[in-house]
Amino acid sequence: MDTEQVVRLFRDITTQTLIEALAVILVAILLVWLSQKLLPWLAERLHSSRRLFVLALIPTIRILVILAALIWIVPLFIELTVQNTLAILGAAGLAIGFALKDYVSSLLGGIVAAYELPYRPGDWIEVDGCYGEVRHVGMRVVEIVTPSDTVVFIPHQRLWTGLIRNANNGGASLMCVVSFYLEPDHDAHEVRRVLQDVALTSPYLKLQQPVLVVLEEQPWGTHYRIKAYPMDPRQQFQFMSDLTARGKDCLRKMPVSFARIPPEQAMDLGTKSGS
Numbered sequence: 001m002d003t004e005q006v007v008r009l010f011r012d013i014t015t016q017t018l019i020e021a022l023a024v025i026l027v028a029i030l031l032v033w034l035s036q037k038l039l040p041w042l043a044e045r046l047h048s049s050r051r052l053f054v055l056a057l058i059p060t061i062r063i064l065v066i067l068a069a070l071i072w073i074v075p076l077f078i079e080l081t082v083q084n085t086l087a088i089l090g091a092a093g094l095a096i097g098f099a100l101k102d103y104v105s106s107l108l109g110g111i112v113a114a115y116e117l118p119y120r121p122g123d124w125i126e127v128d129g130c131y132g133e134v135r136h137v138g139m140r141v142v143e144i145v146t147p148s149d150t151v152v153f154i155p156h157q158r159l160w161t162g163l164i165r166n167a168n169n170g171g172a173s174l175m176c177v178v179s180f181y182l183e184p185d186h187d188a189h190e191v192r193r194v195l196q197d198v199a200l201t202s203p204y205l206k207l208q209q210p211v212l213v214v215l216e217e218q219p220w221g222t223h224y225r226i227k228a229y230p231m232d233p234r235q236q237f238q239f240m241s242d243l244t245a246r247g248k249d250c251l252r253k254m255p256v257s258f259a260r261i262p263p264e265q266a267m268d269l270g271t272k273s274g275s
Helices: 003-009 015-043 048-077 082-099 101-116 188-200 233-252 263-272
Strands: 124-127 130-137 141-145 151-155 164-166 176-182 212-218 221-228
Touching: 015 048, 082 101, 101 130, 101 151, 124 141, 130 151, 176 233, 188 212, 188 221, 188 233, 221 233
Parallel strands: none
Antiparallel strands: 124 130, 124 164, 130 141, 141 151, 176 221, 212 221
């Protein structure tokens, strides 16, 4: 599109046109401001779902007001012939396509997710440090619920750019790891036996899966890890709490001392705790 074609797109701009456009903009700003003030005020006087419905109207009204203002203002400055309309739609389509490239990428990721199944409803996944149970896999996002009962929406676009950790991968078995840190001067065989008994006597234990107690010597002491499986992945936090509480009680009855981990090494342990 050359300069002459661009010039033909626009009408002759007069003072009256500018005043009308300015008036429309001011009215739109006023309506948006009123919706952001009045609707929250009204929502505070309602209860339950009605309150949430009124709050959800705020962004909708803002979008509708902006669209109405644009529909009013654009014909004031642009001659809407067939040729001009096609040119505007083409430019707008290009701009919208560029703006929505991430949205389209997430939709394509949803198609790939439906084929490769990196996660399914019921899986426990971690994406960008956010861990939770998959409740719904949509076309654009996967919905997970964290242990603190927070709903998180993760775009499928993460399939291209990040790591996705799946703890149970569509199955009913999910390994839990519970750590204990002891001073090095003790009978390691006896500690392993006690910690294994702690796991085997847990009411949440899935007996069909193996129970492992592994240890690793560190400069500050010995790091023990119980690796076991709860009966249901949703019981993982009760299971880990049960192992931790009863394991500490049993270790306190033994001639062992809990280690004090230097702060500079605590972060390294945190990254290895799930292995």
